[in-house]
């Protein structure tokens with residue numbers, strides 16, 4: 001974007017990371033918030049999301065001259081809501097004769113006595129004041145308020161907070177520490193705000209597989225200053241990352257030869273094995289000391305085999321499958337389950353911080369694959385059950401919207417339920433997590449149950465519904481398209 005001269009109060013389109021240009025307003029930063037060093041930037045409050053971020057001037061465009069062009073390019077629901085919010089703002093301003101009743105400088109940010117820090121992301125907001133004074137979490141219309149950080153921590157450790165809140169608390173404490181060290185300023189409405197303080201490893205990083213997950217991961221590795229060499233079977237997918245500063249490897253073997261640590265994230269067990277054992281594959285580049293990290297969701301047998309062949313060449317092996325989705329990967333908020341060589345896990349520390357919000361080390365090779373499959377089995381079965389509920393509501397003359405409203409008020413409420421149901425009701429099955437991949441995970445989990453002689457009847461039933469959805473050509477849609485198996 002071309003450089004523009006802007007003042008406080010100007011409406012803009014701001015481009016943040018991989019997000020599309022988003023409508024916002026140039027506002028004053030909170031008193032204690034440092035400007036990032038280097039390029040000139042403005043502090044922008046984004047409409048619709050209530051996020052705030054420092055945006056470089058070259059990533060800003062004035063709102064009005066570019067409105068039509070932006071609206072043409074971007075069609076998402078959240079984007080439309082953001083544009084509606086600008087238009088509402090403009091209407092109110094007009095009614096007041098152009099006099100703006102600014103909430104910036106008076107509202108949330110300064111409401112924390114100029115000491116606080118605010119973070120918001122896609123409809124979620126966090127605010128806190130000064131240490132020990134207060135913490136508030138709000139998510140999509142719900143709000144929770146806690147008297148003090150000590151109070152929250154007591155509830156956290158005693159286990160009386162539910163899971164989403166726990167994650168939030170961990171997150172808040174982290175951001176707080178960032179502010180305390182003054183090592184960074186809030187710069188993005190995603191995890192780069194959290195990860196701003198990480199020091200990238202000086203090891204050369206390789207990445208194989210730029211699908212939905214790999215793309216977000218590589219983008220965050222680059223953002224956090226890692227030196228990354230990429231390879232993808234369909235080579236065109238590398239272009240974007242080369243533009244963002246990545247190097248190109250011609251084959252998996254070449255990437256491994258060029259790098260100290262190579263990650264891979266591909267579709268399934270067959271792809272993971274082909275990549276390692278195939279022609280010009282990973283194995284040909286492995287030398288003593290080289291690290292290989294398998295992030296694909298595969299079965300424990302495949303992982304054990306890969307670990308053995310890598311180790312047989314003197315390589316060091318770690319499995320690190322991830323829980324999340326494309327959106328979560330883009331936001332750098334994955335949950336990483338690692339197992340295998342602990343020293344590799346430690347060497348990957350800055351990479352895991354860049355791509356995830358947390359990581360677990362689960363011991364010997366195979367444990368992460370097992371845990372991942374169990375988690376995905378639960379998620380896949382749950383998704384199928386939601387689809388079954390929505391369709392049963394319709395079949396019995398009940399409103400699906402009311403079903404969702406009621407569900408959202410109860411203990412089963414979650415971002416997952418809300419997003420998947422909303423997408424189903426809008427007929428939006430754009431993949432965030434491919435249906436074919438969740439069906440693969442169910443299949444592998446059921447097989448694991450077989451091996452352990454443990455019954456998995458729920459997963460087996462869900463798997464049948466996904467198989468039907470695949471037969472209806474839904475493989476490359478989001479897992480929520482399992483809904484279509486119930487209506488055809």
Ligand SMILES: NC(=O)c1ccc[n+]([C@@H]2O[C@H](COP(=O)([O-])OP(=O)(O)OC[C@H]3O[C@@H](n4cnc5c(N)ncnc54)[C@H](OP(=O)(O)O)[C@@H]3O)[C@@H](O)[C@H]2O)c1
Pocket residue numbers: 208209210211212213214232233234235237265266267268270271272274275295296297298322323324325326432433434437438
């Ligand atoms: N999406 C999610 O939400 C999610 C969440 C957690 C875990 N996972 C797991 O993460 C892994 C990747 O998922 P994804 O969503 O990124 O998948 P994806 O978008 O389908 O991407 C698959 C990647 O694998 C590559 N690939 C497939 N077959 C290959 C082969 N034979 N040789 C070399 N490369 C091959 C593809 O290359 P091309 O580009 O050339 O096709 C692509 O880069 C899967 O194991 C999935 O189960 C996904």
